[in-house]
Every structure is written in C-alpha cells, then in structure tokens.
Amino acid sequence: MTEHQTVYTHGHRDSVLRSHRSRTAANSAAYLLAEVRPGAAVLDVGCGPGTITADLAELVGPAGRVVAMDTSEQVLEQAAAYVAGRGIDNVEFVVADVHALPGPSGEFDVVHAHQVLQHVGDPVAALREMRRVCAPGGLVAARDADYAAMTWYPELPELESWLSLYRQAARANGGEPDAGRRLLAWARAAGFTEVRASSSSWTYATAGERLWWGESWADRVVGSGMATTALEHGLADEPELARIADGWRRWSMDPDGWFGVLHGEILARG
Numbered sequence: 001m002t003e004h005q006t007v008y009t010h011g012h013r014d015s016v017l018r019s020h021r022s023r024t025a026a027n028s029a030a031y032l033l034a035e036v037r038p039g040a041a042v043l044d045v046g047c048g049p050g051t052i053t054a055d056l057a058e059l060v061g062p063a064g065r066v067v068a069m070d071t072s073e074q075v076l077e078q079a080a081a082y083v084a085g086r087g088i089d090n091v092e093f094v095v096a097d098v099h100a101l102p103g104p105s106g107e108f109d110v111v112h113a114h115q116v117l118q119h120v121g122d123p124v125a126a127l128r129e130m131r132r133v134c135a136p137g138g139l140v141a142a143r144d145a146d147y148a149a150m151t152w153y154p155e156l157p158e159l160e161s162w163l164s165l166y167r168q169a170a171r172a173n174g175g176e177p178d179a180g181r182r183l184l185a186w187a188r189a190a191g192f193t194e195v196r197a198s199s200s201s202w203t204y205a206t207a208g209e210r211l212w213w214g215e216s217w218a219d220r221v222v223g224s225g226m227a228t229t230a231l232e233h234g235l236a237d238e239p240e241l242a243r244i245a246d247g248w249r250r251w252s253m254d255p256d257g258w259f260g261v262l263h264g265e266i267l268a269r270g
C-alpha cells in the first residue's frame with residue numbers, strides 16, 4: 001500500500017462497469033472537447049473500461065496518442081479489448097497510480113481524469129502529479145460528481161438512506177464523495193495559476209433511463225465494493241442493503257421518477 005492508497009469504493013463488478021461503459025466523451029467530457037486537437041498526446045488517468053478513452057483517441061487521430069492508466073489491471077484488460085474492438089490503435093495501456101505517475105515531466109498536452117479524484121487518498125497530490133506530466137501550456141482536466149448535491153423525486157426514504165450510506169462508505173475508504181464542489185480548491189492548492197471551473201449534469205427521467213440507473217444502483221447496493229465496505233465497517237447490515245435496493249427498484253418503476261447528478265469540472269493550466 002502506498003501512503004495515498006484507498007479502497008476503490010465501487011469495485012469493478014459488472015453492475016459497476018455497466019454504468020461506466022455508458023460514458024462517452026460527449027456525455028462526460030463536453031467541457032474539454034474543444035481543447036483536444038488532432039495530433040495531441042493525451043493521458044487518461046483512471047480510465048476504467050475505456051469508453052471515454054476511445055473517444056479521445058479518435059479525436060486526436062492517428063497523428064496523436066493516448067495513454068490510458070488505471071490501478072486495476074483487470075479493468076485495463078477490458079479497456080484494451082473495448083478499444084481494439086472499435087479498431088483504434090493509438091492507445092497504450094499502463095497500470096499506474098495517479099499519485100506517482102510514471103514517465104518524464106511535460107510529456108502530455110492534455111491530462112484527463114473523469115470520476116477519479118473523488119476516490120483517491122490525496123487529490124491535491126494527484127493533481128500536482130497530473131500537472132507535472134503536463135507540457136508547458138498544456139491542460140489538466142478533471143470532472144467529478146458531487147454526491148451531496150444529487151437530487152431526485154419522489155423523495156423515497158430508501159434513497160436518503162442510500163446517499164447517506166454511500167457517502168459514509170466512500171469516506172471510510174479514504175475518498176471524498178462531494179468532490180465536484182472541491183475541484184477548484186484542490187487545483188489551486190496543487191499550484192495551478194489558471195483554473196476554469198464549470199459544472200454539468202446527468203439526468204435520468206425516461207422509462208429506459210430510470211430502469212438502467214435504478215437497476216444499476218439496486219445491484220450495486222447489494223453486490224459491489226460499496227456493499228462490502230458497508231458490511232465490513234458496520235455501516236449497514238444485509239436487510240438494510242436489501243431495503244435500499246428495493247427502494248431503488250421502486251424508484252425506477254415510478255413514471256414520475258427523476259434523478260439529477262451534478263458534476264464539478266476544471267480546466268487547469270500553469
């Protein structure tokens with residue numbers, strides 16, 4: 001274990017990866033896209049299953065390159081298979097921790113991390129490392145959800161329990177679930193002199209969206225890293241997890257159901 005190491009709260013079970021695989025550069029990195037130019041060298045830290053990575057690789061084109069990094073060898077294998085399946089061949093996959101990135105300083109034009117800094121032990125040190133490997137004039141981009149700012153209807157008590165439990169589990173694992181609002185402060189603390197902060201959201205409200213989001217969380221509450229953490233730390237017992245999962249299923253079936261996820265974003269230079 002390094003001094004910064006945390007337990008990754010979600011884990012890499014299929015219920016989690018199913019949710020992460022829906023991500024694209026358009027729905028998850030719109031704030032960054034205008035800055036990703038053909039020929040650029042991009043580092044995607046905490047790339048997970050690689051769907052955003054693949055879109056970034058297409059944007060930089062054959063003259064550019066993407067290095068996809070993650071601490072999980074297992075998820076990198078899945079990312080490599082996904083990228084190859086799309087016929088993309090300008091991505092290299094490397095197992096690494098964002099707190100200690102391999103390679104020389106100034107190697108990348110863009111260093112990107114989507115939904116990663118909320119899970120790491122020292123986000124300021126992580127941003128300092130991302131800054132180190134960024135070329136002079138290059139850009140560090142990060143986007144993270146802010147759990148305390150998530151909101152929904154109907155106001156089911158089980159979803160209140162879910163939010164409270166998730167935030168406790170994430171903190172028990174050494175992360176910060178309300179990361180979105182902190183990105184600007186973390187970037188300033190990491191020494192960036194020019195930081196553009198913005199926000200954006202995901203909404204789940206159609207029958208298909210509700211089913212997908214609600215079922216994903218119903219599964220994750222009883223069978224992912226979150227469940228393990230909750231049980232190991234005595235934050236909840238199995239009947240409580242089952243009650244929360246039932247609440248998620250009830251929400252997903254309700255035609256009035258609406259869920260909003262707020263994300264903080266930063267584009268940092270200097």
Ligand SMILES: C[S@@+](CC[C@H](N)C(=O)[O-])C[C@H]1O[C@@H](n2cnc3c(N)ncnc32)[C@H](O)[C@@H]1O
Nearest residue numbers: 020023046047048070071072097098114115116
């Ligand atoms: C929520 S997933 C996001 C995956 C991807 N960026 C996406 O949005 O689809 C977070 C990823 O960060 C990775 N991760 C967690 N801690 C890390 C660390 N210290 N260094 C590098 N990657 C890390 C996890 O293994 C996981 O794949």
